[in-house]
Amino acid sequence: MKTLLKAETSDKCAYCESKVSHIDYGDAEHIIPKSVRPELRFYYDNLTYACSVCNTKKSDYHDTECPMLNPFVDEPSEHLMAAGPMVLRAPHSDRGLVTERRLCLNRSELIERRKERIEGVAALIDQIARTSSPTIREVLRAEVEEECKDEREYAFVVRAYVAAALRWTA
Numbered sequence: 001m002k003t004l005l006k007a008e009t010s011d012k013c014a015y016c017e018s019k020v021s022h023i024d025y026g027d028a029e030h031i032i033p034k035s036v037r038p039e040l041r042f043y044y045d046n047l048t049y050a051c052s053v054c055n056t057k058k059s060d061y062h063d064t065e066c067p068m069l070n071p072f073v074d075e076p077s078e079h080l081m082a083a084g085p086m087v088l089r090a091p092h093s094d095r096g097l098v099t100e101r102r103l104c105l106n107r108s109e110l111i112e113r114r115k116e117r118i119e120g121v122a123a124l125i126d127q128i129a130r131t132s133s134p135t136i137r138e139v140l141r142a143e144v145e146e147e148c149k150d151e152r153e154y155a156f157v158v159r160a161y162v163a164a165a166l167r168w169t170a
């Protein structure tokens with residue numbers, strides 16, 4: 001079961017987007033906690049893959065009025081926004097606020113690793129802006145696209161940076 005879940009999330013924690021094998025062994029995470037709905041314990045749609053930090057922080061949080069974002073159902077960008085390496089609640093989104101705070105989505109180690117990812121892509125975009133060769137530009141643009149894919153770590157902040165930075169390269 002865990003292997004399947006891991007493949008489904010590309011080995012990323014469904015909440016903080018860290019590649020889980022890099023930091024620990026990962027946990028099958030119950031979206032609605034076992035303590036609240038024990039009968040859903042083995043129900044596949046209620047399971048996802050999370051790092052142990054997010055899993056512990058989420059713990060037994062369950063509030064039907066203000067549920068934490070469900071990575072399978074909700075579109076994160078409707079509730080959260082990226083500002084550089086930070087992931088912040090979108091203004092007025094209670095669910096975004098609960099998710100950001102409860103999971104501590106701006107833990108210092110996450111900020112550090114997101115910064116490294118953004119720096120890496122920034123270097124590529126610098127090259128795009130400076131090259132005069134259309135061929136090189138194409139190659140670099142394809143690389144940037146790769147960096148933005150769902151399976152890449154911290155794709156949420158990387159995509160926001162790329163969207164803002166690419167307009168300088170037109």
Ligand SMILES: [Zn+2]
Pocket residue numbers: 013014015016017018050051052053054055
């Ligand atoms: Zn996590």
